[in-house]
Amino acid sequence: MDLNIEDKVMIVTGGGRGIGAAIVRRLAAEKAVPVIVDQSSDDGSRLVDELTAGGMHAHLIVRKLETAESCNDTVREVINHAGRIDGLFNNAGINDSVSLENGSPSLFLDSLQNNLHHYYFMAQACLPELKQRKGVIVNISSKTALTGQGNTSGYAASKGAQLALTREWAVELLKYEIRVNAIVPAEVITPQYKSWLARNFENPEEIRKSIEGRIPLANRFTKPEEIADMAVFLASARASHITGQQIHVDGGYVHLDRAVES
Numbered sequence: 001m002d003l004n005i006e007d008k009v010m011i012v013t014g015g016g017r018g019i020g021a022a023i024v025r026r027l028a029a030e031k032a033v034p035v036i037v038d039q040s041s042d043d044g045s046r047l048v049d050e051l052t053a054g055g056m057h058a059h060l061i062v063r064k065l066e067t068a069e070s071c072n073d074t075v076r077e078v079i080n081h082a083g084r085i086d087g088l089f090n091n092a093g094i095n096d097s098v099s100l101e102n103g104s105p106s107l108f109l110d111s112l113q114n115n116l117h118h119y120y121f122m123a124q125a126c127l128p129e130l131k132q133r134k135g136v137i138v139n140i141s142s143k144t145a146l147t148g149q150g151n152t153s154g155y156a157a158s159k160g161a162q163l164a165l166t167r168e169w170a171v172e173l174l175k176y177e178i179r180v181n182a183i184v185p186a187e188v189i190t191p192q193y194k195s196w197l198a199r200n201f202e203n204p205e206e207i208r209k210s211i212e213g214r215i216p217l218a219n220r221f222t223k224p225e226e227i228a229d230m231a232v233f234l235a236s237a238r239a240s241h242i243t244g245q246q247i248h249v250d251g252g253y254v255h256l257d258r259a260v261e262s
Contacts, residue, residue, distance in 0.1 A: 001238065003030050003232065003233065003236035003237065003238055004236060004237040004238070005027070005030050005031070005032045005086075005232070005235065005236050005237070006030070006031040006032065007031065007032070007033060008032045008033065008086040008087060008235075009032070009033045009035065009078065009082040009083075009084050009085050009086050009087075010027050010032050010033065010034050010035065010085075010086060010087040010088070010089060010235060011034075011035045011037060011074075011075075011078060011085060011087070011088050011089065011122070011126065012024050012027070012034055012035065012036055012037065012089040012091060013037045013038075013065060013088075013089065013090055013091050013092035013118065013122060014037070014038060014091040014092030014093065015034065015035075015036035015037060015038055015044065015047070015089075015091065016036055016038035016040050016042075016043030016044040016046075016047055016060075017038075017040075017043045017047075017190070017191055017192075018188075018190035018191055018192050018193075018224055019091060019140060019185065019188060019190060019224045019227050019228065020036075020038070020089070020091045020092070020140075021036075021043070021047055021224070022223075022224035022225045022227060022228035023089055023091065023227075023228040023231050023232060024036055024047060024051075024058060025047075025051070025225075025228065026225070026228040026229060026231075026232045027232055028051045028054075028056035028057065028058055029056065030232060030236075031056075032232075033057060033058075033059070033082055034057075034058045034059075035058070035059045035060075035061060035078050035081075035082065036048065036058055036059065036060045036061065037061045037063060037065065037074055037092070038060070038061075038062060038092075039062065039063065039064040039065075039092075040062070041060075041062045044060040044062060045060060047060075048060050059078075059081055059082065061074055061077055061078070065092060065118035065121065065122065066113065066118075067121070068117075068121045068124075068125075070121075071118055071121035071122045071124075071125045072121075072125045074122070074125070075122070075125040075126055075129075079129065084129060084132075084133065085126050085129035085130065085133070085135065086129075086130075086133045086135045086136070087130075087135050087136040087137070087138070087235045088122055088123060088126045088130070088135070088136070088137045088138070089138045089140065089231060089235070090118070090119040090122060090123065090137065090138070090139045090140065090162070091140040092118065093114060093115040093155070093158065094114060094115065094155075094192060095142075095144070095149075095152055095155045095192070095196050096111050096114065096115075096152070096154060096155055097151055097152050097155075097196075097199070097200065098110070098111040098152065098153055098154035098155065099150075099151040099152065099153055100153050101151075102151070103153060103154065107154070108153060108154050108157075110154070111153075111154020111155060111157075111158065112154060112157065112158055114154075114158075115154065115155055115158035115159070116157075116158035116161050116162065119139060119162055119165065120165065123137055123165075123169065130173075130176070130178050131176045131178065134176065134177040134178060135178055136178065136179045136180070136181075136234070136235045137166075137169065137178065137179070137180040137181075138180075138181055138182070138183065138231050138234050138235055139162045139163075139165065139166050139180070139181070139182040139183070140162075140182070140183055140185070140227070140231070141159045141162045141163050141166075141182045141183065141184050141185075141246070142155070142156075142159040142184065142185060142186075143184055143185065143186040143187075143248075143250060143253060143254050144156040144159050145159035145160040145162070145163050145184070146160075146163075146184070146254060147254060151200075162182060163182055163184070163246055166180055166181060166182040166244065166245075166246065167244050167246075170243045170244030171244070174243070179234075179239070179240075179242065179243040180243055180244065181234045181239075181242060181243060181244070181245045181246075181247065182245070182246045182247070183227060183230055183231055183234070183246075183247050183248075183249055184246055184247065184248045184249075184250065184254070185222060185227050185249060185250060186215070186222065186248070186250035186251070186253035186254060187211055187212070187215055187221050187222060187250070187251075187253060188221060188222045188223070188224055188227060189208075189221040189222075189223075189224075190224055214253075214258045215250075215251045215252070215253050215258075216251060216252035216253065216256040216257075216258060217251035217252045217256075218251065220251070222249060222250055222251055226249055227249050230247060230249050234247070
């Protein structure tokens with residue numbers, strides 16, 4: 001299926017690895033122009049080299065999106081390099097285990113800064129371009145916003161706010177024909193997920209197998225590429241009448257009874 005996104009300039013925050021990298025690869029395969037924004041030059045550079053070797057294109061901006069100023073600088077750099085912005089994939093963040101019992105006000109605020117604030121800052125900075133292009137925003141959220149997880153108050157609060165902002169922005173931006181949607185992954189095996197397992201459990205492989213067994217469809221983790229396929233579809237003309245939606249790509253994890261036998 002031709003998604004009709006050739007030459008469209010799409011920013012992917014946290015685009016150097018995991019779900020972000022999968023989105024970048026899918027965009028490049030569809031002949032769009034992905035702009036990777038990542039705090040790691042190593043991850044981003046490896047991905048650019050990989051795509052270049054395959055005859056595809058991507059641009060890397062190495063920056064941590066801590067403030068509105070850093071987000072504004074990022075958007076200016078994209079415009080200077082590519083001349084336009086057609087879409088924004090808000091993806092960067094980390095499940096940082098800032099809990100109610102063992103956290104603190106400062107750690108909670110840091111978690112919001114790392115996981116939420118740049119979603120707003122980047123969207124606002126991109127808005128003039130998105131208005132001009134009738135562009136798109138895709139927010140990558142998490143099932144923790146809906147199910148809870150335990151011991152991750154800052155991350156869960158951020159992810160819940162991202163879903164609320166998706167609906168709010170979809171309403172606010174209707175008049176510009178800017179579409180805004182969210183994807184809600186559940187259990188996706190990424191480098192960040194593996195690090196979370198190793199950080200929080202003495203027996204991460206056993207925990208991994210236990211979680212995998214509770215995913216209804218095929219008892220397996222969702223692949224980053226499966227998130228990317230939906231994300232890029234939502235950013236394409238093929239999804240031209242979809243806005244304000246929260247789409248679960250999770251093998252039925254959230255909405256199906258996990259006790260069901262397949």
